[in-house]
Amino acid sequence: MGGQGLSLSELVVERGGRSVLDGLTLSVPAGHIYALLGGNGAGKSTALFATLGLLPVVSGQVLVDGKDPASQPDAARASVAYLPETVALYEHLTARENVDYFLSLAGQSCTKAQIEEAFAQVRLNLAAQDQRLGAFSKGMRQKTAIALALLRQTPVLLLDEPTTGLDPQATQDFHALLLDLKASDVAILMVTHDLLGAVDVADTIGLIIDGKLASEWQAESANPRFDLQALYGAFTQARVGHAAA
Ligand SMILES: Nc1ncnc2c1ncn2[C@@H]1O[C@H](COP(=O)(O)OP(=O)(O)O)[C@@H](O)[C@H]1O
Numbered sequence: 001m002g003g004q005g006l007s008l009s010e011l012v013v014e015r016g017g018r019s020v021l022d023g024l025t026l027s028v029p030a031g032h033i034y035a036l037l038g039g040n041g042a043g044k045s046t047a048l049f050a051t052l053g054l055l056p057v058v059s060g061q062v063l064v065d066g067k068d069p070a071s072q073p074d075a076a077r078a079s080v081a082y083l084p085e086t087v088a089l090y091e092h093l094t095a096r097e098n099v100d101y102f103l104s105l106a107g108q109s110c111t112k113a114q115i116e117e118a119f120a121q122v123r124l125n126l127a128a129q130d131q132r133l134g135a136f137s138k139g140m141r142q143k144t145a146i147a148l149a150l151l152r153q154t155p156v157l158l159l160d161e162p163t164t165g166l167d168p169q170a171t172q173d174f175h176a177l178l179l180d181l182k183a184s185d186v187a188i189l190m191v192t193h194d195l196l197g198a199v200d201v202a203d204t205i206g207l208i209i210d211g212k213l214a215s216e217w218q219a220e221s222a223n224p225r226f227d228l229q230a231l232y233g234a235f236t237q238a239r240v241g242h243a244a245a
């Protein structure tokens with residue numbers, strides 16, 4: 001995979017008549033995990049929608065593996081997989097049928113062996129693969145969606161609050177999977193509320209306040225990877241500031 005990663009430059013996006021993103025700049029190289037933190041309404045999901053080309057950009061630019069969703073929508077969309085905050089899969093279809101169906105929507109077909117390999121990679125056992133989604137836990141739905149994202153083999157992956165509602169074991173499994181994807185050179189942008197989780201897996205942590213990047217921290221090569229106290233301070237201050245506004 002590899003490629004040129006993801007970059008947002010001076011991005012301005014309006015929703016409901018006001019700037020929700022107000023000059024957001026960040027970049028995620030291939031093989032890098034970027035955790036974007038911020039309070040409710042800070043503009044995190046909006047940043048992902050703009051990256052997917054689902055919202056018009058007032059000014060600035062998005063480049064998904066070098067492609068601008070505004071001018072090259074098809075090429076940009078083919079380069080990015082997205083795990084929404086609420087995984088939208090079909091309840092009455094099995095995990096395998098869901099994956100088959102959504103791959104065909106993306107214009108792709110995979111062999112049975114490839115699909116089973118992806119399920120094995122996300123540790124969704126063989127019996128579960130043929131069960132209907134209706135019976136799945138949140139963690140199992142997440143695994144199904146990640147298997148789909150893996151099969152898409154896109155150079156860029158967007159995740160919106162992927163660990164919200166997962167138990168600690170499922171969160172740990174999920175992070176292990178992100179590290180596998182990082183090793184295969186995917187550029188990963190993850191929106192999260194989970195500061196401790198971000199500290200575990202991210203190479204860069206960014207804090208977004210009112211549609212702008214307020215601070216950014218790079219992981220150190222040695223432990224501790226991040227100054228947790230500084231991060232915690234900035235993060236709680238952002239929330240307090242926002243609540244007071
Ligand atoms: N569909 C919408 N129409 C108008 N404004 C919206 C819409 N969705 C979100 N917003 C506004 O955009 C801002 C950022 O929302 P969002 O990107 O969802 O924040 P986050 O994901 O950081 O919680 C919020 O203030 C919200 O009110």
Ligand SMILES: [Mg+2]
Pocket residue numbers: 044045046085160
């Ligand atoms: Mg959101």
